[in-house]
Amino acid sequence: MPEGVAKTAIAYHEKYAQYDLGPGHPYRGDRFPRAWEFFKKMGLLERPEVVVVRPEPAGREDLLRVHDEKYVDLIFRLSEHSRPYDWETPCSPEILEAALLITGGALAVGSKVMEGEVEKGVAMGGGFHHAGRDYGGGFCLFNDVAILAVFLKERYSLDRIMIVDHDVHAGNGTSDIFYSDPTVLFISIHQDPRTIYPGTGFVHQIGSGPGEGYNVNVPLPPGAGDESYMKVLKEVVRPLAEEFGPQLIISNGGSDPHFMDLLGSLRITARGFYSITRFLTGLADELCGGKYVLMPGSGYNPSVLPMSWYALVAGAMRLEPDGIEEPRSPPPEPDYVKKEVEKVISEIREVLKPYWRCLRA
Ligand SMILES: [Zn+2]
Numbered sequence: 001m002p003e004g005v006a007k008t009a010i011a012y013h014e015k016y017a018q019y020d021l022g023p024g025h026p027y028r029g030d031r032f033p034r035a036w037e038f039f040k041k042m043g044l045l046e047r048p049e050v051v052v053v054r055p056e057p058a059g060r061e062d063l064l065r066v067h068d069e070k071y072v073d074l075i076f077r078l079s080e081h082s083r084p085y086d087w088e089t090p091c092s093p094e095i096l097e098a099a100l101l102i103t104g105g106a107l108a109v110g111s112k113v114m115e116g117e118v119e120k121g122v123a124m125g126g127g128f129h130h131a132g133r134d135y136g137g138g139f140c141l142f143n144d145v146a147i148l149a150v151f152l153k154e155r156y157s158l159d160r161i162m163i164v165d166h167d168v169h170a171g172n173g174t175s176d177i178f179y180s181d182p183t184v185l186f187i188s189i190h191q192d193p194r195t196i197y198p199g200t201g202f203v204h205q206i207g208s209g210p211g212e213g214y215n216v217n218v219p220l221p222p223g224a225g226d227e228s229y230m231k232v233l234k235e236v237v238r239p240l241a242e243e244f245g246p247q248l249i250i251s252n253g254g255s256d257p258h259f260m261d262l263l264g265s266l267r268i269t270a271r272g273f274y275s276i277t278r279f280l281t282g283l284a285d286e287l288c289g290g291k292y293v294l295m296p297g298s299g300y301n302p303s304v305l306p307m308s309w310y311a312l313v314a315g316a317m318r319l320e321p322d323g324i325e326e327p328r329s330p331p332p333e334p335d336y337v338k339k340e341v342e343k344v345i346s347e348i349r350e351v352l353k354p355y356w357r358c359l360r361a
Contacts, residue, residue, distance in 0.1 A: 011105025038306030126295030127252030168264030170201025213355025225333035226272035255299030255308030277315030
């Protein structure tokens with residue numbers, strides 16, 4: 001990358017705040033401006049290597065890259081009349097506009113990464129991974145992660161994209177969309193789905209047909225923390241990534257695995273978030289010329305969200321982790337949990353062995 005070129009594009013629009021799912025709902029619209037203000041406070045946006053992108057809304061044709069036409073029509077109709085998709089996923093003209101802008105942000109930074117204008121892309125507010133081809137749910141209407149992957153695959157003739165989902169919930173929508181697609185290696189690391197939404201994302205769900213072996217689930221027991229998470233990255237994500245040889249890495253997940261989050265029961269710290277994206281950006285540097293798009297969007301404790309999103313972005317940008325602090329000290333990760341994680345890792349290696357040479361050694 002030539003010197004003096006902005007190295008990280010961050011997409012943001014003040015209308016993202018319209019993605020507010022109503023009074024009492026954990027998905028609040030002020031999450032976005034709070035994180036953005038914090039980024040400003042940390043001096044992130046004034047850094048010479050950062051370029052801020054104000055996105056255009058994604059078009060209907062972008063949604064149709066992934067979603068069925070009937071489903072897209074349904075969401076537009078529900079939005080027009082401000083009727084909910086399901087009990088926890090409301091629709092309105094404002095929410096729809098924000099969803100299209102957030103998706104547009106992902107497409108904008110993804111294009112810049114692939115064009116070589118920047119090395120890293122950050123699509124603020126992204127990661128609506130519970131939406132499948134013809135369904136939504138879990139606060140999600142359109143799967144911006146999958147739309148981004150398919151858009152870039154088509155536009156740049158890519159045939160090896162790796163998606164790492166580090167949200168506390170399994171990425172069931174993304175998983176379904178690429179379940180039989182060997183051009184997308186999808187790895188979801190999440191809290192054991194027997195204990196949390198969406199109730200799916202088990203080790204044996206490995207993909208089907210030509211995509212068999214390319215869908216990887218890492219269910220972590222409640223209480224799992226930074227140490228176990230890094231173990232998963234080193235012992236599962238790294239070998240698969242090396243053998244797969246991605247042309248681009250996309251990762252999604254916000255602060256809901258944090259130990260103080262209100263929906264999840266994992267024990268990741270803000271420093272842990274920094275380490276996760278620092279690890280993934282390192283993989284991108286090694287394997288695909290640094291090409292990495294981060295989509296931080298989840299998180300339901302407003303007091304830890306801005307710091308955690310900042311930590312994710314700082315890790316992706318390889319900044320020093322200065323100023324990343326916890327509001328209180330994290331609970332330790334119990335030994336029995338660490339043991340359980342080791343068991344999960346060896347189960348995954350066993351199940352995926354037939355498809356991956358690196359796991360047979
Ligand atoms: Zn989540």
